[in-house]
Amino acid sequence: MSDNKELFAIFGNPVEHSKSPQMHNAGFDNINFNGEYIKHLIEDGNEVKNIFLDKHYKGVNITVPHKEYAYKNADEVRGLAQKIKAVNTYINENGKVIAYNTDAPGFLKAIESFKDVKSVLLLGAGGTAKAISLALQESDIAVTVLNRSESKLDFFKEHDIECYSWDTFKPKEYDLIVNSTSAGLKDEYLPCDKELLENVFKTAKYAFDCVYGKITPFLALAKENNLEIKDGEDMLLYQGVLAFEYFTNTKADENLVEAMRKGLKG
Ligand SMILES: NC(=O)c1ccc[n+]([C@@H]2O[C@H](COP(=O)([O-])OP(=O)(O)OC[C@H]3O[C@@H](n4cnc5c(N)ncnc54)[C@H](OP(=O)(O)O)[C@@H]3O)[C@@H](O)[C@H]2O)c1
Structure with missing residues (x-):
């Protein structure tokens, strides 16, 4: 993007009702991070990795029904996600697709x-x-x-x-x-x-x-x-906060968590 804004998204089908954009965008505002988080409807789970790379996303969350496809297509899966065999977070790390599961923590x-x-x-x-x-x-x-x-x-x-x-x-x-x-x-x-x-x-x-x-x-x-x-509100919030930490390479403090909670509640 022209102003170096980093792009993020929720991938899923459906995604229309997702509250992740409002939660993450509230987080970006809170720490003055130049990022934008959008909804991206993906119909074919096999396309998750290609679309992630082609559209130059810095990070995405993956939701129903693509978490297993996302696991299979990642370049590297980290942490407990290796055992769960499903991931909800992708990060672009120097062109490599790194995957995590933040639902569990x-x-x-x-x-x-x-x-x-x-x-x-x-x-x-x-x-x-x-x-x-x-x-x-x-x-x-x-x-x-x-x-x-x-x-x-x-x-x-x-x-x-x-x-x-x-x-x-x-x-x-x-x-x-x-x-x-x-x-x-x-x-x-x-x-x-x-x-x-x-x-x-x-x-x-x-x-x-x-x-x-x-x-x-x-x-x-x-x-x-x-x-x-x-x-389940806190579960949704904290999977988002943990993904946000990977997205922005920051450690979330109470203030940021509360900003994201407010964003989530709209
Ligand atoms: N708060 C959060 O952040 C968060 C995150 C992820 C998921 N969730 C919620 O967690 C729930 C499960 O999601 P999932 O992705 O695990 O779904 P899933 O993979 O489709 O699994 C659904 C499970 O529910 C059982 N089930 C469905 N209807 C039932 C009924 N009427 N009575 C008893 N058991 C029933 C199914 O049993 P059978 O095997 O017998 O079909 C299966 O074990 C959803 O409500 C989802 O919205 C919340």
Whole structure:
């Protein structure tokens, strides 16, 4: 770009509703960084790397459904993303495409306000559950995955993560229950049987839902059962903050984090 402005984007399909541009642009303003972050609809995941390089992006975030393609096409994958096999951040480092997963550390940062979490029941076995389960495992927090269908459990078995389908589940006591299914996102479903949830809520202290911006039926039931609850806003914020640090090569302070939070909320 003519004025040396650096260009960033969110790649996905759809991207129309993404709040990443408003969050990152608020961050650029906060630190007087000469950057612009836009939405870029990508239909073919195999094109992610070519478009990234052809359009001279300095960095991008990648969202549904391209995270696995982005992982496969990167020149170098760093950190936990190597195990997760999905990435949400690309950086152009001297012409090389470097990839990270900031969803996993973003989740850990988001649950920091929950104290003394030693065991987690994680509902769901999709892309988000993969990132969260490995982040917890790396932090020495015991994690058990529970999913509606058996077919998605292979990944967790390969990584020695205790996992069950609804049919085979044997409940124990957990400090934190996490909903990483899409139940509650566009509907009013619970992520699993109500009785099962009420049973694990009896001994749990906290409930976290990856869905953000609403009290899902899962969080409502947890609150009714006197658990401390949190939605996915901080997870979204912190995955963005960590990507922003890679984009701008800066360390985010509280002031910047709050500016990005304000940007996110519009
Ligand atoms: N806050 C954030 O920053 C953030 C980041 C990433 C994702 N998310 C949210 O996390 C959720 C999951 O995303 P994802 O990318 O992991 O999705 P995904 O890969 O499509 O996986 C969806 C999972 O939800 C389960 N599921 C779907 N509908 C269900 C229902 N009615 N009852 C029970 N289980 C159901 C699926 O089970 P089956 O295997 O049986 O189909 C699967 O395990 C979404 O709501 C997404 O918006 C939030």
